[in-house]
Amino acid sequence: GAGVSQSPRYKVAKRGQDVALRCDPISGHVSLFWYQQALGQGPEFLTYFQNEAQLDKSGLPSDRFFAERPEGSVSTLKIQRTQQEDSAVYLCASITSSGSGTQYFGPGTRLLVL
Amino acid sequence: GNSVTQMEGPVTLSEEAFLTINCTYTATGYPSLFWYVQYPGEGLQLLLKATKADDKGSNKGFEATYRKETTSFHLEKGSVQVSDSAVYFCALTGALNTGNQFYFGTGTSLTVIP
Numbered sequence: 455g456a457g458v459s460q461s462p463r464y465k466v467a468k469r470g471q472d473v474a475l476r477c478d479p480i481s482g483h484v485s486l487f488w489y490q491q492a493l494g495q496g497p498e499f500l501t502y503f504q505n506e507a508q509l510d511k512s513g514l515p516s517d518r519f520f521a522e523r524p525e526g527s528v529s530t531l532k533i534q535r536t537q538q539e540d541s542a543v544y545l546c547a548s549i550t551s552s553g554s555g556t557q558y559f560g561p562g563t564r565l566l567v568l
Numbered sequence: 569g570n571s572v573t574q575m576e577g578p579v580t581l582s583e584e585a586f587l588t589i590n591c592t593y594t595a596t597g598y599p600s601l602f603w604y605v606q607y608p609g610e611g612l613q614l615l616l617k618a619t620k621a622d623d624k625g626s627n628k629g630f631e632a633t634y635r636k637e638t639t640s641f642h643l644e645k646g647s648v649q650v651s652d653s654a655v656y657f658c659a660l661t662g663a664l665n666t667g668n669q670f671y672f673g674t675g676t677s678l679t680v681i682p
Contacts, residue, residue: 458611485668487668487669487670489670494675495674495675496572496657496672496673496674496675497612497657497670497672498672499669499670499671502668545611545612547670549668556602556614556617557614557661557668557670558614559604559611559612559613560611561610561611
């Protein structure tokens with residue numbers, strides 16, 4: 455596709471539910487990032503993939519958060535037993551391997567946990 | 569650690585006014601610096617970037633100069649338009665030992681009134 459796409463765009467979950475957020479990066483982009491953006495804040499790094507390998511997951515806030523990219527393209531961010539503090543916009547970004555440094559962002563998934 | 573500090577908003581300007589949004593950074597190594605813009609309901613879009621000291625990034629009338637001596641990357645535009653109303657994020661990447669991870673400021677909301 456022309457850009458990074460994410461689904462769903464909006465998700466409402468009851469506290470304790472599991473959710474799965476999907477990211478389709480730009481075709482051919484090797485690296486993929488997940489960020490969490492709280493209301494009124496800048497995006498904060500969660501995790502990073504190069505192809506199917508998860509090279510950095512230092513930003514995941516708890517072991518309830520899990521991300522995967524099994525075939526090196528589409529990625530899923532899963533949040534288990536959601537809590538109200540998980541409410542945020544979850545952004546996905548991809549980057550070529552060219553080293554230009556520019557990340558291309560998807561529109562985000564807005565998660566609201568009630 | 570690596571961080572970005574940008575001017576707090578919100579900023580409200582009249583059309584054709586001069587815009588400055590301050591951004592300073594702390595980073596090890598030689599990062600690349602970026603301004604991203606987020607229009608209402610949309611994802612982050614790259615506005616401009618600079619990859620080394622004294623480089624000037626420019627796009628759509630906006631510009632910012634990478635100043636290593638003052639660790640700054642202030643965003644400027646000579647004459648803003650209503651369509652420039654958005655949230656602006658300063659960011660860096662490529663700091664030492666951080667790979668492609670981005671560090672974002674908290675964002676500055678700009679509203680331009682006719």
